[in-house]
Amino acid sequence: MCTDAVWDSSNLEKLRRKMLHFAFLQLRNEEWAEDAVQEALTSAYTKQQQFQEGAQWQTWVWAILKNKILDTLRRRQAELQHISPSEEERILDDIYDHAFNDDGHWQPQYRPQAWQMPDEAVRQNDFMRILDYCLEHLPEHTARIFMLREIMGLEVKEICMQTGIGSDNCYTILSRARNGLRLCLQRNWFDDNTGK
Template identity: 40%
Template sequence: MTNANLAAELDNSAASLFEDTAFIEALRSQMLKFARLQVRDNQLAEDAVQEAMISAFQNIDRFARQAAFKTWVFSILKNKLIDQLRKEKRLTAASQLENGPNLNGDALIEHLFEANGHWQKDERPKKWDQPEHSVENQHFWRIFDACLDALPTKYARLFMMREFLEMDTPEICHNEEVSVSSLNVTLYRARLRLRECLEDHWFQKETS
């Protein structure tokens, strides 16, 4: 294929995505939000997003559809963030972060469970309906976002390393200077809170 043909081809398909300013701006702000949840330093987050965008632009000929494109750019961003987490000796390791306000840790556990270790009556998990339907629903994802935002920094960071970036335990522990058991307890508490938040703000509302 000649350069001219290639250029024409790109004009018709994927490269035009970058000319769609509204699309790119929306995508950029989503990526930035995602990166900031992971890398609390704004500049580092911006850099990762910038690099992911450039990398996407350089390899754009592989992507024609917006949907596939977004998934792909996010996967580039995830890799950038993982690289960054590996490279940096973190300014603040998770071991030094505060648990933050709201009910967390022991206070949350006391709130959820009776002294004898059983569920408080009101706090027993209810059945969640129609998860497939929820995933399609934009409102659900806004709630999911809000619940993630409401997690204390330390919980959110470790939770996202595990569930979003899919890093393994030794790597997270090494990066964040936490022990395996402390990581597992923090993930437990993060999931307890996230579960509680989703049930209170989405799953119960939907059924009532």
């Protein structure tokens, strides 16, 4: 059974805001996002006896939200808003294009560096905070496609149906997102944490 601490109003409101931001990014509709978050939190509260104490409570709630979002995506597919690439995404493409020479090899200054993964709990939390920051600063359309694939677990074919883009475009956007995240993590985590 969950403790009362997880249902504390300040903790719950902070979690709800993060969930709402994520749901809106996926659903592109404030009302649908609010409904998905409300349904997820209501379901978590009414089914809290099913929560396994050894698990992370927030992970369990996010899994419920993920399922609510997927249900909404599938139910409202015809009503979803399709977004065209933004200027920010074109800038990411330009950066990506300049990262390679004519032979398709990395330019020296853009070559991915070896990363050492954080192994302490505090550093792991800091890393996750920076990763969240990087995800939030991807262009909205790019972040949405990336999260549908990597967080929501949708196949490219289903992402294309949900968003109205072609599979080649989807793979391009996923590559753009990964490159954008890599650059952001390099600047905000790995370069700042070398030698520490």
